[in-house]
Amino acid sequence: MKKIIINGGKPLQGEVSISGAKNSVVALIPAVILTDDTVTLDGVPNISDVDSLVDIMETMGASVTRTGETLEINPCGVENIPMPYGKINRLRASYYFYGSLLGRFGQAIVGLPGGCDLGPRPIDQHLKAFAAMGVTVSYEGDSMHLTTPHQSLHGAHIYMDTVSVGATINTMIAAVKADGRTVIENAAREPEIIDVATLLNNMGAQIRGAGTDVITIDGVEKLHGTRHQVIPDRIEAGTYIALAAAAGEGIRIKNVLYEHLESYLAKLEEMGVRMTVEEDAVYVEKQGSLRAVSVKTSPYPGFATDLQQPLTPLLLSAEGQGTIVDTIYEKRTNHVPELVKMGGAISVDERGIAYQGPNHLTGAAVKATDLRAGAALVIAGLMASGQTEISNVEFILRGYSNIIEKLSALGADIHLVTD
Structure with a gap:
């Protein structure tokens, strides 16, 4: 203690x-899964949430090198294995693995998110967006099973019932490699959303409107590595x-x-x-x-x-x-x-x-x-x-x-x- x-x-x-921004980096690290190439993040804070995310990434098969405030991630070896509850529930932002695993594999088995107890913080808007993109959700014990008919997502027009930073980022991550166009209306506008969109665009994504209440994502087939400075x-x-x-x-x-x-x-x-x-x-x-x-x-x-x-x-x-x-x-x-x-x-x-x-x-x-x-x-x-x-x-x-x-x-x- x-x-x-x-x-x-x-x-x-x-x-x-x-x-560097905690609320950015906890989404940036899972987003790296979308590529097979090395991504370098500069300005990564020395916090336990980053330690937990690195642990999860390494468990999945990624190679991670940490030097001071620089994180070099090679996600080539990432496998779509079930993410155990004990690791996932250490932090709330573990739900960003939903979007990144869906984007890469079209399916995911992950534990429910943890984090600070601040009252009801439902992930219904995340799941609503995923459902619109062709995802079926089921539960087994402490795990959530996310599946798609053909192991891929399709674009969709999504209106967020409430302004949610997490749901906006997660939908954006999932949509980057989806087939077709995704439009997110009533999107959150926080700077961290722009930061994540900047990383993804530098990796080859086609995202427009981040920082406004309407974000448009045209799916791409492949992303590449890059270097990114966290805000x-x-x-x-x-x-x-x-x-x-x-x-x-x-x-x-x-x-x-x-x-x-x-x-x-x-x-x-x-x-x-x-x-x-x-x-x-x-x-x-x-x-x-x-x-x-x-x-x-x-x-x-x-x-x-x-x-x-x-x-x-x-x-x-x-x-x-x-x-x-x-x-x-x-x-x-x-x-x-x-x-x-x-x-x-x-x-x-x-x-x-x-x-x-x-x-x-x-x-x-x-x-x-x-x-x-x-x-x-x-x-x-x-x-x-x-x-x-x-x-x-x-x-x-x-x-x-x-x-x-x-x-x-x-x-x-x-x-x-x-x-």
Whole structure:
């Protein structure tokens, strides 16, 4: 059992560089299965989700070489073997193997996905799209069997009933080698979708409209290898910007794409956060008093659900009252009782999260219940007086590359220990 120990109240200064996007790379790696040639990914974050995906790829027969932040994958030896539940359920994004295996083999046997418990996160839109492309779905124990009549998919016109990043990417991956044209309407528009489409197009796919609500894919017979730079992680960037405003005395966050964070940075400006947006960085000054604001999450380009929790400790330092309403995941409130343990005036009711500030947080023994809740507790621990002990840190290590090293370099008194 690993824990993170933070002795809070230390002045944080300096620079931190943002790693490649977790929500991109967890789709990019499975997408490589669609070719027999070598694909090189640069800017791959050092996170446990990548470790799990590499393990799955090697189990399937791929050759993977990892050097720093570069991942070289040769999928030539990949076989269509059943993917065991134990490996697949380590992470939510394992469902991208559905699309890539269907695209390569026309069939797949995979375990059901795992990941953070954020309430109902059905994969019905994925399965609806696959069905439109000729896939039959059946269940046997913990596994899902996906089959096609002639071991190939055909193009289809698909309307997503709800805007879903995962379903949009998965459908796009499956459609790349399908026979004919596939059109996805009401598609999600997140930057990670554009990143995956860029990789696939560089491999020889014909995808148009990624980043809009209508994506068109004309199937191709064969894909080839390529080299691809993963985009910066906008959620990690937003997390460090909130951290810098909450506990920093002048921090520059580098490798940031401003256009991916416009709604988030606008909310910080509404709070009165003093920062300077540079060409590929954001400099956050030491803050004075801040104003409480209300937050409501929505699909991109709105306020990202993944940034709601990391922002919460900063909100607790602001003057006044506010609310947080997450329209994407109803259970994204599990960080609230942990922040209460640290002295936060924050609660959950039928409308969402209500808070009042400013609060002086104190260290406590708390538990990360999911990835972004864990990030919130790290920020709270850095703000708090005294020692904070965070358990269930496996969630945090799933999505924040080298977090202990990055925070230590800023002056944090933070350690990862084995209990």
